[in-house]
Amino acid sequence: LAKTTQPISMDSYEGQEVNITCSHNNIATNDYITWYQQFPSQGPRFIIQGYKTKVTNEVASLFIPADRKSSTLSLPRVSLSDTAVYYCLVGDFMNTGFQKLVFGTGTRLLVSP
Amino acid sequence: SAVISQKPSRDICQRGTSLTIQCQVDSQVTMMFWYRQQPGQSLTLIATANQGSEATYESGFVIDKFPISRPNLTFSTLTVSNMSPEDSSIYLCSVEGLPGELFFGEGSRLTVL
Numbered sequence: 001l002a003k004t005t006q007p008i009s010m011d012s013y014e015g016q017e018v019n020i021t022c023s024h025n026n027i028a029t030n031d032y033i034t035w036y037q038q039f040p041s042q043g044p045r046f047i048i049q050g051y052k053t054k055v056t057n058e059v060a061s062l063f064i065p066a067d068r069k070s071s072t073l074s075l076p077r078v079s080l081s082d083t084a085v086y087y088c089l090v091g092d093f094m095n096t097g098f099q100k101l102v103f104g105t106g107t108r109l110l111v112s113p
Numbered sequence: 114s115a116v117i118s119q120k121p122s123r124d125i126c127q128r129g130t131s132l133t134i135q136c137q138v139d140s141q142v143t144m145m146f147w148y149r150q151q152p153g154q155s156l157t158l159i160a161t162a163n164q165g166s167e168a169t170y171e172s173g174f175v176i177d178k179f180p181i182s183r184p185n186l187t188f189s190t191l192t193v194s195n196m197s198p199e200d201s202s203i204y205l206c207s208v209e210g211l212p213g214e215l216f217f218g219e220g221s222r223l224t225v226l
Contacts, residue, residue, distance in 0.1 A: 034213045043117075043205045043217025044156065087155070093213030100146070100171075101215055103156040
């Protein structure tokens with residue numbers, strides 16, 4: 001599994017756009033990039049997954065450059081309720097059956113009024 | 114999606130005792146996963162449980178300490194045996210959704226005195 005590196009913490013204010021970058025320099029050709037969100041006292045929740053370029057859903061956007069050695073989770077106009085820990089995971093999820101997910105340290109996002 | 118219920122949601126236990134955590138899923142699943150999240154830390158996979166076979170444990174976790182049962186396709190238990198304060202953690206049950214996607218229960222917060 002590719003090792004990932006994220007900032008330990010980030011601070012933002014309500015209404016701002018937040019971009020959390022994850023480095024995965026040794027990502028393999030078949031690896032996908034997945035992000036999870038974890039609120040206090042809850043289990044992690046799947047946010048978004050992508051392979052290249054850009055993926056967008058109702059929660060976030062995921063930007064992946066051509067070399068795929070990093071990815072950026074973008075949260076538009078954050079609110080207080082977006083305060084959570086965000087995890088970036090990388091793995092060959094599609095082609096080898098289920099692959100156990102290894103969570104890194106994550107990024108603790110604090111959104112203030 | 115899958116809805117996962119865990120019991121107990123929290124408990125306070127005495128050193129040397131054992132506690133069994135139950136995980137119920139609202140649909141049949143092949144694999145179930147048990148994670149541990151120590152205070153302020155990321156998630157660590159304890160074991161993978163398939164119905165009808167012995168659980169597969171990750172490095173650092175052994176069956177004598179964390180016996181797991183998987184009697185059917187919707188239920189699993191994790192027992193934390195001979196507990197010590199170092200076992201104080203949140204224990205999370207999860208199941209597979211789409212590739213790269215896990216659904217988690219709310220977790221069982223265990224405090225060992």
